[in-house]
Amino acid sequence: MITTRTTLTPRHRPTVPMARLVAAIGLVAITVLGHVAPALASMPAPAGVPAVAQAAVEGPVIVVLESGAEPVRTLRESDVAANAGRSFTRAIRGFSANLTAAEVGRLARNPRVRSITPDLPVYAQEQTLPTGIDRIEADRNATASIDGGGGGVDASIAILDSGIDTANADLSVAGGVNCLGSGGFADVNGHGTHVAGIAAARDNDFGTVGVAPGASLYAVRVLGADLSGSYSSLICGLEWVIANAGSIDVANMSVAGSGSDSSCTAEPLHQAICNTVAAGVTVVVA
Secondary structure, three states, rough: OEEEEEOOOOOOOOOOHHHHHHHHHHHOOOOHHOOOOOOOOOOOOOOOOOOOOOOOOOOEEEEEOOOOHHHHHHHHOOOOOOOOOOOOOOOOEEEEEEEOOOOOOOOHOOOOOOEEEEEHHHHHHHHOOHHHHHOHHHHHOOOOOOOOOOOOOOOEEEEOOOOOOOOOOOOOOOEEEEEEOOOOOOOOHHHHHHHHHHOOOOOOOOOOOOOOOOOOEEEEEEEOOEEEEHHHHHHHHHHHHHOOOOOEEEEEEEEEOOOOOOOOOOOOHHHHHHHHHOOEEEEOOO
């Protein structure tokens, strides 16, 4: 179940060049998800099983469906008793589930199934605030116009992380969502608030200042208190971003984990990122 508190308004077109804003935020990156080694080795499919299924896959998985297919019907047709965990319709078409190897084999034979891949873990990626801000010389950026006078950048950023401290006076939190179950989107660790501060802490001559000072922030909680999450929690977050793409300019994910750098349809998380970009939201992964 996703709990939301959202005060979204139609996107205001930024009066500053978005390319400069995105470049500034992107330069804060320390580790890029696409640079890590692929998590899966190529394995031949067993006889009678489509190539979309990997024979050794079991446990937490993400199932990508063909257009028009529904999770419940697909599971029932495949004689799989497990229930879908999260269902997706925007970032990808599919669902997450916890399956045995036998259930994966039966599901893979269903023509409605496009692929079955492990629901891999992801973790928060630590960043050093002073180094990052100094490296990109954010205080010299004419777009941000950092001078302690309280001005703000006309942009909206979704922070996919452990949440954001909504009581922090240095941050402008406009809304958010919790992709981990019940409860709100307030920070359960501190990492998400730290990342939000790097991105958009107000230029108010108090505390620190962000790369895009005063930008509106959306807290998308995809990591738990231990700073761990999964592909499916990230896809859930991107699903929400796509649904609200009219009000969000940039989505930031300061996470690390295994993955692949290939085509958009090669694996579910990459497909979700591509579909988010196609919806008009720039995705920054640090």
